[in-house]
Amino acid sequence: MSIEELKEIAKEVRKDIIRMTGLAGSGHPGGSLSSVEILVSLYFKKMKYDPGNPGWEERDRFVLSKGHAAPALYSVLSRVGFFPRDELWKLRKRGAMLQGHPSRVHTPGVEASTGSLGQGLSIANGMAISGKIYGKNYRVYVLLGDGEIEEGQVWEAAMSAHRFKLDNLCAILDNNDLQIDGTVEEIMDPYPLRDKWHAFGWHVIEVNGHEFPEILSALDEAEKVKGKPTMIIAHTVKGKGVSYMEGRKEWHGKAPQGELIERALKDLE
Amino acid sequence: MAREGTAGRTDRACIERPRVESVRTAYGETLVELGEEREDIVVLDADLSASTQTCLFAERFPDRFFNMGISEADMMGTACGIALTGKTVFASTFAIFATGRAWDQIRNSIAYARANVKIVATHGGIVTGPDGASHQALEDISLMRVIPGMRIICPADAPMTRKVVRYVASVDGPFYVRLIRPKAPVIYDDDTPFEFGRAIKLREGRDLTIFTHGFMLWRCIKAAELLEEEGISVKLFDSHTIKPVDTEAIDEAIEETGRILVVEDHSRIGGLFSAIAEEVVRRKPVPMDVIAIDDVFGESGSIDELLEFHGLTPENIKNKAKKLLER
Numbered sequence: 001m002s003i004e005e006l007k008e009i010a011k012e013v014r015k016d017i018i019r020m021t022g023l024a025g026s027g028h029p030g031g032s033l034s035s036v037e038i039l040v041s042l043y044f045k046k047m048k049y050d051p052g053n054p055g056w057e058e059r060d061r062f063v064l065s066k067g068h069a070a071p072a073l074y075s076v077l078s079r080v081g082f083f084p085r086d087e088l089w090k091l092r093k094r095g096a097m098l099q100g101h102p103s104r105v106h107t108p109g110v111e112a113s114t115g116s117l118g119q120g121l122s123i124a125n126g127m128a129i130s131g132k133i134y135g136k137n138y139r140v141y142v143l144l145g146d147g148e149i150e151e152g153q154v155w156e157a158a159m160s161a162h163r164f165k166l167d168n169l170c171a172i173l174d175n176n177d178l179q180i181d182g183t184v185e186e187i188m189d190p191y192p193l194r195d196k197w198h199a200f201g202w203h204v205i206e207v208n209g210h211e212f213p214e215i216l217s218a219l220d221e222a223e224k225v226k227g228k229p230t231m232i233i234a235h236t237v238k239g240k241g242v243s244y245m246e247g248r249k250e251w252h253g254k255a256p257q258g259e260l261i262e263r264a265l266k267d268l269e
Numbered sequence: 270m271a272r273e274g275t276a277g278r279t280d281r282a283c284i285e286r287p288r289v290e291s292v293r294t295a296y297g298e299t300l301v302e303l304g305e306e307r308e309d310i311v312v313l314d315a316d317l318s319a320s321t322q323t324c325l326f327a328e329r330f331p332d333r334f335f336n337m338g339i340s341e342a343d344m345m346g347t348a349c350g351i352a353l354t355g356k357t358v359f360a361s362t363f364a365i366f367a368t369g370r371a372w373d374q375i376r377n378s379i380a381y382a383r384a385n386v387k388i389v390a391t392h393g394g395i396v397t398g399p400d401g402a403s404h405q406a407l408e409d410i411s412l413m414r415v416i417p418g419m420r421i422i423c424p425a426d427a428p429m430t431r432k433v434v435r436y437v438a439s440v441d442g443p444f445y446v447r448l449i450r451p452k453a454p455v456i457y458d459d460d461t462p463f464e465f466g467r468a469i470k471l472r473e474g475r476d477l478t479i480f481t482h483g484f485m486l487w488r489c490i491k492a493a494e495l496l497e498e499e500g501i502s503v504k505l506f507d508s509h510t511i512k513p514v515d516t517e518a519i520d521e522a523i524e525e526t527g528r529i530l531v532v533e534d535h536s537r538i539g540g541l542f543s544a545i546a547e548e549v550v551r552r553k554p555v556p557m558d559v560i561a562i563d564d565v566f567g568e569s570g571s572i573d574e575l576l577e578f579h580g581l582t583p584e585n586i587k588n589k590a591k592k593l594l595e596r
């Protein structure tokens with residue numbers, strides 16, 4: 001698939017996110033929009049999996065540790081065929097397949113139940129450890145938020161991924177520089193990110209998280225690293241693609257309504 | 270032993286068109302008042318200050334507010350440390366993260382040491398709504414109830430919330446205060462007193478007693494009215510203090526009505542229903558029933574859809590009450 005085609009898909013995924021959260025009347029557009037190119041790279045280019053057989057043992061795994069970006073994940077999962085697109089429009093409604101935050105018992109293709117931040121890297125470590133013990137060739141990917149890494153559990157997991165030499169694990173950090181109450185720098189200042197992850201024994205790569213060639217080459221590089229896990233720090237923009245949402249913390253957890261939906265869709269064209 | 274008099278609005282106007290007000294804003298505003306009055310109040314939050322409304326305190330007293338980031342365990346430990354230097358500390362986040370993520374810090378650092386930390390958590394219950402199971406605290410009361418010495422209060426409306434926040438600030442040691450996300454119908458006026466550990470009687474009745482707390486109170490008032498229309502006389506208690514539970518009110522219910530229905534937006538395991546049942550079996554068993562969340566995780570949905578699905582509606586409360594009378 002060409003870069004142009006990937007870009008086209010990313011555009012459609014962004015429109016899905018706006019329509020889904022718009023219809024639901026709630027949800028998290030900002031952090032969904034910032035992670036689109038990362039998810040599209042994984043599901044349309046990098047990972048091996050079988051939508052017809054979601055439980056296939058050899059599949060690569062993806063854990064959405066920042067579970068509130070569920071709309072982005074759901075759009076991608078439906079577009080690669082895990083479930084029909086109609087489900088997207090029932091997001092967050094009672095009885096729906098698509099819960100507000102990812103639930104593996106509700107949704108085919110969702111690998112872990114997340115939403116309580118800071119837990120996904122440990123889960124991914126477990127999948128990677130199991131892959132090593134039982135001689136499987138799958139790789140494990142996990143997407144973290146830059147506010148999320150303020151959770152102590154993330155750093156416990158960072159240590160064990162290094163300790164257990166999880167080179168079949170690749171974490172990606174959605175570094176959009178915003179959390180809920182402000183910029184990550186204002187709230188807890190987790191910088192310098194590269195030095196921290198490096199000090200924890202990880203191979204670290206930095207990319208522009210909206211540029212497919214950079215993301216894809218980083219994912220390839222990660223696969224070649226031996227003896228340690230890789231962290232890809234993806235520099236992103238929260239709310240990417242929707243002018244009134246870009247870089248604005250107000251759009252972390254609020255759905256666009258009415259005329260704002262139209263404006264967002266127009267921006268994305 | 271019956272307690273004299275009733276309090277709170279149960280009139281038609283309140284039943285049909287209640288005024289609603291945010292308990293979270295009531296919390297934030299009261300924190301600001303306390304901050305003005307007292308130098309020793311310190312407030313912590315974990316990246317949810319706009320949701321919990323501790324942002325109001327943060328704006329007014331930036332030097333006594335700490336945003337701990339998305340680090341609930343660290344927040345509770347830090348709250349403990351500040352409290353151990355003689356300060357009064359409020360620590361806020363969503364109920365699920367306060368009680369679940371940081372349970373061990375609350376148990377071992379705070380409660381065991383009797384540290385002066387007030388855990389005021391918002392987004393309790395299924396009424397948290399569309400965010401779904403990961404964000405709906407249906408077991409927070411159980412988790413806190415089992416910690417020795419932890420006192421638990423769940424105010425039903427904004428006026429009561431103001432009083433509860435003032436009360437916990439005035440008494441030493443740990444408290445858990447559970448607030449909810451949606452605006453709540455206003456039942457009490459500013460003069461209704463809050464008495465810790467003493468349930469508020471809203472209706473006098475002979476046939477059965479309903480105990481409830483928090484968001485369900487208004488729905489229980491409505492249910493009691495529906496039952497009254499069918500000639501069934503209901504005693505109704507707002508059991509705002511869940512621990513220690515009001516044993517006098519329980520005795521009154523046993524002696525005067527002989528039947529008890531508990532209604533709560535919480536798991537049926539470990540909440541107010543359990544608290545009351547534990548007392549009833551030790552005193553004088555009478556038929557009891559419960560409308561709460563069964564042993565299941567929550568799920569996404571609108572508040573009304575979810576309340577309907579779990580039977581937390583006036584109509585269903587009425588039907589359950591009538592069945593209980595047949596036993």
Ligand SMILES: Cc1ncc(C[n+]2csc(CCOP(=O)(O)OP(=O)(O)O)c2C)c(N)n1
Nearest residue numbers: 031115116117145146147148178179180316
């Ligand atoms: C344990 C936990 N604490 C708090 C929250 C509430 N919450 C949801 S998203 C969020 C901010 C996340 O910021 P970040 O990780 O930077 O995500 P992004 O910017 O990518 O949306 C918070 C505090 C949560 N979901 N889980």
Ligand SMILES: [Mg+2]
Nearest residue numbers: 146147178179
């Ligand atoms: Mg962020």
